[in-house]
Amino acid sequence: MHALLPTTAPLPLFDVAASRRIESRALAHSPDLMERAGLAVAKLALALRRGEGPVWVVCGPGNNGGDGRVAARRLAQRGVPVHVGHDTPERPALVIDALLGLGLNRAPSADMLATMVAMQSCGAPILAVDLPSGLLADTGQAAGERAVRADHTLTLLTLKPGLFTGEGRAHAGRIWFDDLGIAPDEAATATLLGPAPLPERSATSHKGSHGQVLVVGGAPGLQGAARLAARAALACGAGRVYLDLLGQSAGEPADPAWAELMRGSLAALPQAVGVIGCGGGAAIAQALPDLLQRLQHLVVDADALNALAADPGLQALLRSRPAGSTLLTPHPLEAARLLGRDTRNLQADRLAAARELAARCNATVVLKGSGSIIASPGERPALCASGGPALGTAGSGDVLAGWLGGLWAQQPTHGAHAIACAGVDAHGRAVEAGGVWRAGDLIDRLAARR
Numbered sequence: 001m002h003a004l005l006p007t008t009a010p011l012p013l014f015d016v017a018a019s020r021r022i023e024s025r026a027l028a029h030s031p032d033l034m035e036r037a038g039l040a041v042a043k044l045a046l047a048l049r050r051g052e053g054p055v056w057v058v059c060g061p062g063n064n065g066g067d068g069r070v071a072a073r074r075l076a077q078r079g080v081p082v083h084v085g086h087d088t089p090e091r092p093a094l095v096i097d098a099l100l101g102l103g104l105n106r107a108p109s110a111d112m113l114a115t116m117v118a119m120q121s122c123g124a125p126i127l128a129v130d131l132p133s134g135l136l137a138d139t140g141q142a143a144g145e146r147a148v149r150a151d152h153t154l155t156l157l158t159l160k161p162g163l164f165t166g167e168g169r170a171h172a173g174r175i176w177f178d179d180l181g182i183a184p185d186e187a188a189t190a191t192l193l194g195p196a197p198l199p200e201r202s203a204t205s206h207k208g209s210h211g212q213v214l215v216v217g218g219a220p221g222l223q224g225a226a227r228l229a230a231r232a233a234l235a236c237g238a239g240r241v242y243l244d245l246l247g248q249s250a251g252e253p254a255d256p257a258w259a260e261l262m263r264g265s266l267a268a269l270p271q272a273v274g275v276i277g278c279g280g281g282a283a284i285a286q287a288l289p290d291l292l293q294r295l296q297h298l299v300v301d302a303d304a305l306n307a308l309a310a311d312p313g314l315q316a317l318l319r320s321r322p323a324g325s326t327l328l329t330p331h332p333l334e335a336a337r338l339l340g341r342d343t344r345n346l347q348a349d350r351l352a353a354a355r356e357l358a359a360r361c362n363a364t365v366v367l368k369g370s371g372s373i374i375a376s377p378g379e380r381p382a383l384c385a386s387g388g389p390a391l392g393t394a395g396s397g398d399v400l401a402g403w404l405g406g407l408w409a410q411q412p413t414h415g416a417h418a419i420a421c422a423g424v425d426a427h428g429r430a431v432e433a434g435g436v437w438r439a440g441d442l443i444d445r446l447a448a449r450r
């Protein structure tokens with residue numbers, strides 16, 4: 001058993017159907033899985049309980065409740081006071097939430113909701129068994145009007161995607177994992193990202209070795225977005241970074257504060273990696289046909305995504321690009337526009353939505369938001385567990401787009417999926433110290449990790 005985040009390597013994630021298949025095969029040779037699960041829960045509970053009061057174990061109707069009952073027995077054997085039931089004991093030292101796990105299949109009843117409220121308001125820390133009760137393992141959404149907000153979750157046998165995306169991070173608290181001694185015997189549903197190495201720079205390399213990035217955007221009043229993207233691309237290590245500031249005279253400096261950045265245009269830079277749409281306004285729509293047809297590597301963000309959503313002709317150009325050459329970075333609203341849905345519906349199953357959008361656009365999609373998802377045609381999707389609310393600030397998406405462009409310029413043989421996995425994880429890790437950041441600080445943080 002160990003705490004999981006931050007990850008030090010990629011990890012396999014399994015949805016409910018895969019977890020059940022793994023469990024049923026494992027039970028054939030290891031019929032004591034529930035004993036192992038309950039023991040692991042009891043061990044963690046011993047470390048987490050606060051004070052001498054009883055450990056309150058709330059058991060539901062299924063095997064999740066079974067794990068809870070084994071944990072209660074193990075704790076009692078150790079002389080720990082234990083209260084099993086749905087009524088709140090006096091001054092509990094810890095709550096073990098074993099109400100509902102993988103088998104959640106409908107909105108919790110009023111009685112269950114009342115028990116959840118009681119757990120939540122009793123003042124003791126909550127340790128959820130496998131999953132916070134009420135949270136769907138595949139999507140990270142509550143099945144009904146609420147799910148338990150745990151302080152800790154000990155997930156068992158497999159890691160489930162819903163712990164890491166949607167509302168999962170907010171409900172799971174600190175995530176612990178015990179594989180119960182079972183190695184998964186089938187392919188993962190998705191991958192939880194680990195840290196990726198940065199591009200290597202040989203001793204004899206020069207700026208021409210590190211690629212070019214062309215940022216197209218920054219219409220009047222919106223230059224900041226394009227400049228943030230360009231700064232991030234440069235900080236990432238791209239050899240030369242150019243800005244095509246839409247609607248600005250050629251005499252206007254690229255970025256008065258960053259003298260290294262240059263003005264440029266598609267005509268002069270057909271080999272550059274395009275980072276397009278940051279602060280693009282309405283003007284980006286006219287530039288898009290050429291950009292989509294002529295640039296070999298494209299990171300498409302913000303207003304370029306909105307222009308695509310509004311124009312089936314542009315969508316056809318997008319789909320006709322070669323496999324692995326396009327990376328879209330929508331936030332949920334932009335993704336919803338591209339799919340012609342509302343945001344709520346999209347967020348209900350982020351993994352499925354990202355996969356659908358990737359297939360429809362023939363592109364890698366980074367669906368941003370808590371637990372960003374990276375989906376590409378023909379690739380196993382990836383989830384990013386790094387990052388947090390500090391990324392919720394103006395310009396952080398522009399910095400991500402620029403960083404992705406900078407990575408790609410240095411590694412042009414990589415496909416969009418690999419670039420997205422590396423860049424999204426690095427972007428998240430840069431803010432893990434917490435606090436409130438400005439997007440400009442984020443560039444410094446990312447650069448410091450080089």
Ligand SMILES: NC(=O)C1=CN([C@@H]2O[C@H](COP(=O)(O)OP(=O)(O)OC[C@H]3O[C@@H](n4cnc5c(N)ncnc54)[C@H](O)[C@@H]3O)[C@@H](O)[C@H]2O)[C@@H](O)CC1
Nearest residue numbers: 033034037062063064100101102103104105106107108130
């Ligand atoms: N069988 C084993 O040996 C193992 C079981 N494990 C545990 O078993 C759990 C899965 O067990 P189950 O499949 O029994 O699933 P659950 O324990 O999550 O519950 C399933 C039961 O709850 C009912 N239910 C579903 N949603 C409900 C709702 N909203 N309101 C009221 N009742 C609801 C179902 O009808 C079913 O009776 C895992 O989450 C994990 O905790 C793991 O420890 C691995 C090993």
